[in-house]
Amino acid sequence: MDTRKKVGTNIKNKDLVNRKRKQIIDGAIKAFIAKGFHKSTVKDIANIAGLSMGTLYNYINTKEDILYLVYDYMTNILTEEMERAMSGIEDPKERLRAALKQNANTIYKYQDIVRLLYRESASHDRSTLHTVLSRETEYIELFECLLRNCIDAQHIDEDHLKLAADILAYMPVILPLRSWSLKRRFASMENAKDLFIEHLNKEIEFILKKI
Amino acid sequence: MDTRKKVGTNIKNKDLVNRKRKQIIDGAIKAFIAKGFHKSTVKDIANIAGLSMGTLYNYINTKEDILYLVYDYMTNILTEEMERAMSGIEDPKERLRAALKQNANTIYKYQDIVRLLYRESASHDRSTLHTVLSRETEYIELFECLLRNCIDAQHIDEDHLKLAADILAYMPVILPLRSWSLKRRFASMENAKDLFIEHLNKEIEFILKKI
Amino acid sequence: MDTRKKVGTNIKNKDLVNRKRKQIIDGAIKAFIAKGFHKSTVKDIANIAGLSMGTLYNYINTKEDILYLVYDYMTNILTEEMERAMSGIEDPKERLRAALKQNANTIYKYQDIVRLLYRESASHDRSTLHTVLSRETEYIELFECLLRNCIDAQHIDEDHLKLAADILAYMPVILPLRSWSLKRRFASMENAKDLFIEHLNKEIEFILKKI
Amino acid sequence: MDTRKKVGTNIKNKDLVNRKRKQIIDGAIKAFIAKGFHKSTVKDIANIAGLSMGTLYNYINTKEDILYLVYDYMTNILTEEMERAMSGIEDPKERLRAALKQNANTIYKYQDIVRLLYRESASHDRSTLHTVLSRETEYIELFECLLRNCIDAQHIDEDHLKLAADILAYMPVILPLRSWSLKRRFASMENAKDLFIEHLNKEIEFILKKI
DNA sequence: TATGAATGAGTCTTCATTCAT
DNA sequence: GATGAATGAAGACTCATTCAT
Numbered sequence: 001m002d003t004r005k006k007v008g009t010n011i012k013n014k015d016l017v018n019r020k021r022k023q024i025i026d027g028a029i030k031a032f033i034a035k036g037f038h039k040s041t042v043k044d045i046a047n048i049a050g051l052s053m054g055t056l057y058n059y060i061n062t063k064e065d066i067l068y069l070v071y072d073y074m075t076n077i078l079t080e081e082m083e084r085a086m087s088g089i090e091d092p093k094e095r096l097r098a099a100l101k102q103n104a105n106t107i108y109k110y111q112d113i114v115r116l117l118y119r120e121s122a123s124h125d126r127s128t129l130h131t132v133l134s135r136e137t138e139y140i141e142l143f144e145c146l147l148r149n150c151i152d153a154q155h156i157d158e159d160h161l162k163l164a165a166d167i168l169a170y171m172p173v174i175l176p177l178r179s180w181s182l183k184r185r186f187a188s189m190e191n192a193k194d195l196f197i198e199h200l201n202k203e204i205e206f207i208l209k210k211i
Numbered sequence: 212m213d214t215r216k217k218v219g220t221n222i223k224n225k226d227l228v229n230r231k232r233k234q235i236i237d238g239a240i241k242a243f244i245a246k247g248f249h250k251s252t253v254k255d256i257a258n259i260a261g262l263s264m265g266t267l268y269n270y271i272n273t274k275e276d277i278l279y280l281v282y283d284y285m286t287n288i289l290t291e292e293m294e295r296a297m298s299g300i301e302d303p304k305e306r307l308r309a310a311l312k313q314n315a316n317t318i319y320k321y322q323d324i325v326r327l328l329y330r331e332s333a334s335h336d337r338s339t340l341h342t343v344l345s346r347e348t349e350y351i352e353l354f355e356c357l358l359r360n361c362i363d364a365q366h367i368d369e370d371h372l373k374l375a376a377d378i379l380a381y382m383p384v385i386l387p388l389r390s391w392s393l394k395r396r397f398a399s400m401e402n403a404k405d406l407f408i409e410h411l412n413k414e415i416e417f418i419l420k421k422i
Numbered sequence: 423m424d425t426r427k428k429v430g431t432n433i434k435n436k437d438l439v440n441r442k443r444k445q446i447i448d449g450a451i452k453a454f455i456a457k458g459f460h461k462s463t464v465k466d467i468a469n470i471a472g473l474s475m476g477t478l479y480n481y482i483n484t485k486e487d488i489l490y491l492v493y494d495y496m497t498n499i500l501t502e503e504m505e506r507a508m509s510g511i512e513d514p515k516e517r518l519r520a521a522l523k524q525n526a527n528t529i530y531k532y533q534d535i536v537r538l539l540y541r542e543s544a545s546h547d548r549s550t551l552h553t554v555l556s557r558e559t560e561y562i563e564l565f566e567c568l569l570r571n572c573i574d575a576q577h578i579d580e581d582h583l584k585l586a587a588d589i590l591a592y593m594p595v596i597l598p599l600r601s602w603s604l605k606r607r608f609a610s611m612e613n614a615k616d617l618f619i620e621h622l623n624k625e626i627e628f629i630l631k632k633i
Numbered sequence: 634m635d636t637r638k639k640v641g642t643n644i645k646n647k648d649l650v651n652r653k654r655k656q657i658i659d660g661a662i663k664a665f666i667a668k669g670f671h672k673s674t675v676k677d678i679a680n681i682a683g684l685s686m687g688t689l690y691n692y693i694n695t696k697e698d699i700l701y702l703v704y705d706y707m708t709n710i711l712t713e714e715m716e717r718a719m720s721g722i723e724d725p726k727e728r729l730r731a732a733l734k735q736n737a738n739t740i741y742k743y744q745d746i747v748r749l750l751y752r753e754s755a756s757h758d759r760s761t762l763h764t765v766l767s768r769e770t771e772y773i774e775l776f777e778c779l780l781r782n783c784i785d786a787q788h789i790d791e792d793h794l795k796l797a798a799d800i801l802a803y804m805p806v807i808l809p810l811r812s813w814s815l816k817r818r819f820a821s822m823e824n825a826k827d828l829f830i831e832h833l834n835k836e837i838e839f840i841l842k843k844i
Numbered sequence: 845t846a847t848g849a850a851t852g853a854g855t856c857t858t859c860a861t862t863c864a865t
Numbered sequence: 866g867a868t869g870a871a872t873g874a875a876g877a878c879t880c881a882t883t884c885a886t
Contacts, residue, residue, distance in 0.1 A: 137392040181348040559814040603770040
């Protein structure tokens with residue numbers, strides 16, 4: 001599975017590429033959050049990123065590349081934060097707990113970006129979309145693996161295990177996707193998030209029993 | 212709260228408006244599923260709907276109106292199907308079960324449209340977005356009401372009740388939003404859906420205990 | 423010179439045609455004054471006139487016909503009012519005075535329409551434009567004739583006579599064309615008009631001497 | 634009073650903006666004279682100006698901006714030519730004479746543009762129209778000032794002074810607005826213009842006496 | 845490498861006119 | 866004669882991408 005995609009550039013200096021791309025990503029996130037992908041023009045993005053159009057296009061090939069850079073950036077954060085949260089923990093159940101909690105927290109912290117990426121998932125071109133979906137599956141399988149380690153191998157019901165992984169990985173996305181109603185129905189978004197993590201903890205217990 | 216929006220038209224004959232709009236909705240759904248909202252031109256939509264551009268514009272004011280018509284259509288289906296599923300059932304718990312099951316089944320049946328509407332939710336103009344989000348909240352409150360009837364009034368923890376409603380209403384959306392990975396990770400989408408509904412049933416039990 | 427133009431119609435009944443056309447003219451004037459010729463749609467005009475589009479088009483062939491109907495209506499008023507004002511007056515100088523005064527007063531009274539017709543004079547189609555300009559010349563020649571009767575035939579300087587006619591016919595158009603600044607620079611438009619007519623009277627004297 | 638309007642542009646290089654706008658103005662004048670403002674498409678204008686549509690739109694925001702650019706161009710010419718004509722002249726009456734003569738000559742020289750601007754004055758958007766009318770008033774006040782200097786302050790009748798300014802500023806517009814009939818009624822347009830200026834000279838004398 | 849002006853295909857929307865009922 | 870729905874050509878404007886400097 002090809003779960004990475006190379007974005008083309010004219011520039012030789014790798015370091016420079018990384019620095020400028022970070023600038024592009026930051027600008028794009030601001031632009032996309034403000035206006036969405038389609039309503040943000042490449043010029044908007046360049047302006048917010050503090051680059052000229054020509055320079056911007058030295059580091060990408062198409063507007064869609066920018067969306068992918070943001071996607072890649074966010075996915076890396078999610079993965080890294082989760083690994084950081086689990087590092088040093090040995091107990092499988094504790095690892096699972098730590099991973100899920102961190103996952104929810106990261107999604108909450110970056111909710112604007114996550115919401116954006118979900119909404120704009122149809123804006124990737126066909127080949128990028130494949131990469132994105134593959135990477136999503138990879139991410140779910142990570143939870144599947146964590147779950148598997150918590151259960152006696154003989155008793156595993158594969159289907160239930162997979163569904164559990166899917167559901168656990170997916171649920172925190174409620175925070176960005178329903179933030180509007182959550183904000184209105186709870187004291188604050190923070191409050192909703194805390195209640196949700198509390199619920200998630202019980203859910204883990206419940207789910208492990210059912211597999 | 213204004214949870215409906217009137218779409219403007221030049222046409223006086225109300226019946227005709229309804230008939231033609233159904234045609235527009237059907238065409239738009241096909242077009243949007245094939246290419247997404249932005250990549251579908253108004254001409255595409257008109258052609259697929261079997262109308263001329265001029266005629267199409269006699270029944271709407273802007274391209275975004277078309278998206279709203281689709282949204283309205285789908286929301287009505289969800290509500291009506293749910294009401295149909297509960298009709299005749301008295302027991303609160305059975306009503307809840309029936310509603311949730313039907314909700315999941317409808318979302319599954321119309322997964323292409325639901326996925327579409329989630330993805331294009333950023334394409335509504337500001338005022339329409341407000342309508343859409345208000346209506347979503349209204350929908351969640353419906354589940355809140357169903358849950359409330361299952362629980363002894365004295366023991367209700369309002370926050371947990373609300374969160375439960377949010378989660379239950381939201382969970383089936385996993386079917387359209389993660390269909391790609393579900394398809395790949397399970398025998399079939401149908402299979403994933405059945406497993407999911409099975410899980411949902413247990414989840415109800417679990418959640419009712421926790422409130 | 424063809425100083426009239428026939429506007430086509432499907433309708434046989436002449437009386438009906440006249441009645442409906444008056445309705446169209448009234449509606450069109452309201453529409454044109456409010457939005458100008460180009461920004462008024464045929465539908466606007468039909469609505470204001472209290473007709474359906476289909477009916478409207480039974481009495482005209484093109485949108486430009488409507489403008490011509492208004493033009494024709496206004497030109498007839500100008501001519502008739504002037505004739506009425508002169509009727510019974512024998513003395514050439516008095517006839518001239520009466521004509522010029524009435525001309526200014528009519529232009530003032532219908533300033534919105536006159537302004538409109540001047541502004542939209544480029545909107546007539548080529549052949550209609552010819553009619554309009556011919557009719558304008560005819561109108562100026564009317565003043566030429568009135569002037570001629572005031573002067574001893576032997577002393578007439580043809581060029582000065584013609585210029586005098588042009589200027590006298592043209593000057594009152596200052597009222598609609600500069601109404602904006604006149605309103606701001608004088609106590610009222612009415613006041614500006616009175617001053618103007620006063621000036622015109624002296625001007626006649628002055629001009630007659632110079633010819 | 635805000636008698637200038639800034640037209641928006643994407644281009645940073647001010648010099649370039651001025652050069653390209655002159656090109657646009659020249660092209661627009663040709664197009665508008667040939668077909669009028671409404672019948673000239675933006676593409677027509679761009680083509681005649683030797684620009685691509687995209688480039689054209691880098692120097693303006695709307696089609697109406699083009700009309701305003703032409704208006705601004707013509708108004709500047711009128712003002713500058715008049716100032717040039719008066720420069721070095723001290724005697725108030727001679728200054729007035731020089732100004733009025735130059736005004737008539739400039740209007741005659743640019744009669745196509747002046748006619749155009751009068752006809753299309755309704756095509757400006759609301760806020761631009763205000764600018765245009767304010768600037769017109771400013772222009773009239775210039776004549777008012779010149780007249781005032783010719784008269785003994787004690788004897789000034791303000792109303793007559795203002796009306797005189799209005800009339801003198803307005804009269805030469807007869808040349809473009811009635812050019813069609815003037816051409817037909819006089820040996821040539823040139824001839825009509827000369828007769829008109831001769832008349833204007835006598836008119837000045839007459840008017841100064843009456844104030 | 846950086847810049848920003850140039851490009852023109854592509855899109856939404858309008859509206860004068862026609863025509864079936 | 867009256868109605869109003871249907872039509873589609875036409876036009877203003879946008880914007881991703883390129884390229885000369």
